[in-house]
Structures are given as structure tokens and as C-alpha cells.
Amino acid sequence: MADAPSLTRGRAGPDVAAFFRRYAALAALIVLLAFNFAVTPHFVSLQTLNVNLTQVATIVIVSVGMTLVIATGGIDLSVGSLMAIAGALAPLIFLSPFGVAHPALGDLLAFVLPVAVVGLLGAFNGWFITRFQVQPIVGTLVMFIAGRGIGQVLTNGNLQVFHNPTFQFIGLGRVLGVPFQVIVMLVIVGLAAWTVRRTLFGRHILAVGGNERAARLAGVPVARVKRWVYAISGLCAGLAGLVVVSINSSSDANLVGLGMELDAIAAVAVGGTPFTGGQASVIGTLIGALLIQLLRYTLLANGVPDAAALVVKGVIIAGAVWSQQRGRTA
Template identity: 55%
Template structure:
């Protein structure tokens, strides 16, 4: 008796093809990093100075921290366009809280903690819209993308707020062994979330939802709660990124803090090899993507190429990265 071919066979071949492709992609990211390092060493003035290393780490740390959260969201098959606005909200809350509390120790503690709580609340709102109201993630997060920066501007009447508290400034300007504090924080989060995604049931559930949400639900994964939790984590990481930027600049400007960070974070995820279709999370690959972007920017700007041109080059790299992800499936 003839049997009907099962649909799993072509799917498994496609999965194997994608696995091989992404394995090559990881190798390509590493080779790209090595090539860019060599180009910078040869052509970029002062690139080999230890101080230059610190500057590059400062410039990429906050974006990488935000991109870690973006990696988790994209792994579920979603997207978060609101991270830059969440950074702006957290950034303006810190000086507002500190300046309106008489006790400086309590003020500093609240200036560090409550913005993170606000980021969690923003993530909860996004997750509720996606998981419970079932809005498309790009639409759900577009709401806070638009309203969030407006909220930040209303809180400050659109004006920047100088914030030079020594304890708070240490987050952005402090150093250990000559390297910026936020670089150590970035490294810690990279290790934690890499292990988290590989070694915990929750991490595997995130990727299962992105692969096939209905199959994950039938397997007992709490899909809605997991999605909400992922957006909450992303909101907290975005708020942390906002605190770092404000600390580094000693100023909280609601119109500039976090501006275009969502695009840089998505670029880091795409260049790092995480599929924008969901189902996988390559946290270390996201770091490589952020590093590649930073090295390109350093090379172009260090060799007197206009910053606008550097942005165009980054856009082309994103286009190539997305094309290479989609191509094996055609």
C-alpha cells in the first residue's frame, strides 16, 4: 500500500540547509571582524592605542546591551521598535528623580532603580499588546516608539537636563583596569544571556515560539507569558542602555537619547546571524554584529569619510545580511 509523503522531509532538509548556512555565517562574521581589525590597524590613525579601545567599547556597549534584548524578541518572531524611546524615558527619569529627592543616597538609588522599573513597565505594555491583544509586533511597538519619546519630552518640557552626580556618572565614565565600566557590564550580560538561551527551559521556549508558536503551545510552552517576559527583559535592557548614555554624556536630552538605537540594534542582530524570521537566538553573534558595525564606523570616520556615508554603508551591510538570511529559503 502506497504511503503519502510526509511534509517533514523537505522541512528537515530546509532546516539542515539553514543550519549549514548559519554556521558559515558565523565563520563569515569572525572573518569580517578580523579583516576590519587589520584594516583599522593599518589605515586608522591611533587605532592601536589603548585609549582608542576604550572609546570604541564606550560607543558600542549601550547599543550591544539593547541588542541583546532585541535578539530575544526577534527569536520569538517579533520585533521591538520602541527601545530607543524607552531609553529616552529612562534617561529623563534618572535626573528628575535625583533632583527632587533631598537625600542624595536615596535619590541616587531611585535614579538607578526606578528607570529600570519604568523600562519593565514599557516592556510589559508591549508584550501585552503582542501576546494578549495579538497586535503585530511592529504595530504594537510602533505605538510606544511614537508616544515614548513624546512622554520623555513632556516630562522635561523638551529641554535637556544636566546630570553630573559622581556616583551616577561612574556608570558611564568609570573605568576598571583602564577599560570602561559599561564594557564589563556588556560582557557580563553577553555571558549570562548566552548561557540563559542555551541552558534553560525558558531560553529554549523562546526559540521554540519563534520556530512554531502553535507547536510550542501544544508542547506545553506558555506562549503568551513567555512573549510578555521577553518584552519586559528587553525593556529593562533598553532602560539600562539609556542610563549608560545619560551617565556618559552627563546630560539627558529626550530628543537625542536612544535616537535610532532600534535600527542599530536590529542591524547587530541581523549581521550577527540571528534569523529575522525567529526560531533562534545568537547572542554572541549579536555582539559580533555590533563589533563589525563599530569597526566599520571607526574605519570610515577615522579616515575622514563623512559620517553620513558611514550610515549609508551600515544600511547596505544590513541589506546584505538580510538577503543572505532569506536566500537559502528560496
């Protein structure tokens, strides 16, 4: 009888730890919001809300694709370069003689073709990884290097400046006062969360990441699943690239998407999706991206240099990875 209390505590301990790991990012976000409400000047305003949401929207869009890739046990270093390619292609289309002569069709093609092209390049990443059985970090490193070069070749390394209200609606437009890019972000998050939870494809993603060999023996088309998640990651990156250039009214292949792969990986890590695969928390990724953005805003608004904010971001990512590791060994 003396052993019963200790057994109860042994069972309760991991449950508490799992609860903390699952909701730590959300709890931290709530605490940070409360701090800003109490301390940060002018935090409670629509302008502040719009600033934070618009700055985080592209990160979330890319991070959703990254979440699916990581859920299969992979990684995608090419997303920033794919953003640069999409951002370079769009102005080339609507500024071309054809686009000028047929503005409606040119704008439509500027939305569709760049996203389709980088989606195919994402699918190439998946094909390269599965066909030659290379590590995802190596397979996507190829496009990470070559992709930005492709963007620079397309534009001859020049800055493309434009004014196209129709195209720029994706980054600057509003619907009932809500930034359109935020609506796009929420739609993508909702679709991805539904896919992971409710569809056969979502179950296949988790099966591949959980145990690839067992998934293959169970009849899951492992190679096809991987190619699709890298294609989806490319599509998300392409869409984010269009948002970025539309906001800036210009496209610079040297800068569009620079470092985005790191921001996306950070959001996924903080959101609770383990790098070992087999699990995916799309809503967690959204919360992780919001947390990182709000933390950076909080530090800057309270006089902390941006360099220090980057250090804090690194510490948070390290803490998230450490928490995942503890969860696996518990």
C-alpha cells in the same frame, strides 16, 4: 557509481554555505581589524580601544534584548523611546528635593526606578501584542511614538544638566582601567547567552519563534514568554538610557535613544539571528555590533564622510538579510 561524486558535492555545498553564514561576521571583523592594524593611523592604542568599546556598549546592551525579541519572531521599535523615558526619570529623582536631602538613597532610586518603569512598559508591549493579537511592529509602534512623548512631558521638553559622580559611574567609571559600561555590556551578553543555551526559558523562546502553534500544543506558555522577552528588552533599554545620560552629564528626551532601534536591529541582523525567529545568537549580536562600529570608525578615520558610512552600513544589513534568505531556501 558516476553519481556518487555529485551527491557528495551536493551534501558539502550546503555545509560550506552554512559555515560561511555562521562565521561571516566574525571573519569580516577579523579582516577589518587586520586592515586597521596595517593602515589606520594610531589604531593600536588604548584610547582607540576605549572609544570604540564605549561607543558600542549601549548598542550591544539594547541589541541583546532585541535578539531575544526577534528570536520569538517579534520586533521592538520602542527601545529608543524607552531609553528616553529612563534617561528623563533618573535626573528627576536625584535632583528632586528628596534626592538632594538623601543623596545615597536618591542615587540608588535613580538607578533602580527608571529601569523598572521601562521594564514594565516593555511588559506592556508584550501584553498588548499577545492580548490583542497584533503584529509586533504595530504593537511596539505605539510605545515608539508615545514613549518619547512621555519623556518630553516628564521634563517639559527641557534639557536636564547635572553633575553627579556617583550616578555617572555607570557611564564614566572604570574598574581596573576597564570602562564600567563595557563590564555591564559583557555581563549582560554572558547572562543572555547562558539563558538561551542552558535554561528552559531559553528553549521556550526558540520554540515560540520556531513554531508558535506547535509550542503552544507542547505546553509552552507562549503569551508569558513573549511578555517576558519584551520586558527584558525594556530593561536593557532602560539600562542603556542611564548609561547615555550619565556620559553626557545631561538628559534630553528629544535625543536620547534616537535611532537606537535601527542600530539594534542592524546588529542582530549582521550577527546572524534570523528575523523569522526560532534561533538566537547573542554572541553573534555582539560581533555584529562590533563590526558595524569598527566599520564606521574605519571609514571616518580614513577620511570617508559619515554619510557614506551610513550607506555602507545599509549595504551590510542588506547583505546579511540576503544571506539569511539564501539559508532558508537552500
